Amino acid sequence: MARGIEAATVDEYLEKMPEPFGAALRLVRERLVAAIPDVDQVISYRVPIFKYRGKGLVGLSAASKECSLLLMSPPAAKALAGSLDEGSLSGATLHFDPARPLSESTIRRIVDLRIAEVDAALAAR
Numbered sequence: 001m002a003r004g005i006e007a008a009t010v011d012e013y014l015e016k017m018p019e020p021f022g023a024a025l026r027l028v029r030e031r032l033v034a035a036i037p038d039v040d041q042v043i044s045y046r047v048p049i050f051k052y053r054g055k056g057l058v059g060l061s062a063a064s065k066e067c068s069l070l071l072m073s074p075p076a077a078k079a080l081a082g083s084l085d086e087g088s089l090s091g092a093t094l095h096f097d098p099a100r101p102l103s104e105s106t107i108r109r110i111v112d113l114r115i116a117e118v119d120a121a122l123a124a125r
Helices: 010-016 021-035 074-080 104-123
Strands: 040-044 047-052 055-062 067-070 088-090 093-096
Touching: 010 021, 010 040, 010 047, 021 047, 021 055, 021 067, 021 104, 047 104, 055 104, 074 093, 074 104
Parallel strands: none
Antiparallel strands: 040 047, 047 055, 055 067, 067 093, 088 093
């Protein structure tokens, strides 16, 4: 469903998202923007991607029954496996019910982990 949305901007993508998915993704987006320093929001591979220091940090999407936070890092997903109180991890994607958007604390935990990965990778160059 949502992966088929044609949009040039994150705002346009979220405007086209059917409810209740749109409301859930807009709330998660607000929480991501608050948690990611100097965030850059783009559409890539037809979904919203949130960039940090020029690197894709996380993405958002929705399917027929759930919303997804794309971790964009199998190692981060492995580190978080079994330790999250919300949603369900499948590969490097955290799926969640649109009626229960991810909390600020869960988003902060994921963002902090991903920022540390990006910072470490850039420092190693």
